[in-house]
Amino acid sequence: MALEFTEANFDELALQSDKPVLVDFWAEWCGPCRMVGPIVEEISKDYEGKAIIGKVNVDENPSISSKYGIRNIPTILFLKNGEVVDKSVGAVPKNILTDKLDAHM
Template identity: 65%
Template sequence: MAIEVTDANFEEVVLNSDKPVLVDFWAAWCGPCRMLAPIVEELDKDFDSKAKIVKVDVDAHQEFAAKYGVRNIPTVLIFKGGEVADKQVGVAPKNVYTEKLNALL
């Protein structure tokens, strides 16, 4: 299951990771976010040891959503080496996320 990341551990889990990290910025009330959730869980299984797949609830943890300019949700940011390497706003098919992650492996 994708790791829930908070403002307190975002730097440790995401920015200091030695693997690419897909971060799903979401909220419980967001319909498209609920549509993306099963895709995120599949990606977590598919990239088990190759990349980290994490989720940030923007209602509870706003610091990094604001820092990275997340205005619409769902927004997926993919980090590599502590920097944003790719971005997807809105729901996309699973293969879009897979291709983005594979490009960074």
């Protein structure tokens, strides 16, 4: 299951990870986010032990969203060694996300 990133744990779980990290920025009221959510959950199972997969609720964690300039959701950031290495905006198919993640493994 995808991790729930919060302002309290984001640095430790996402930025300090020695594995690639996929971060899904979403909100309850966002229709396209509900389409991407199950895909992110599938990816978290597929990449268990190989990558860190998590979600940030933009309404509950505004400082993370503003730090990364998130203006549209869903936005998915790919982090490696604490740095953004790729991103995807909007509802996209699973293979697009896994291709981007694989590129940073």
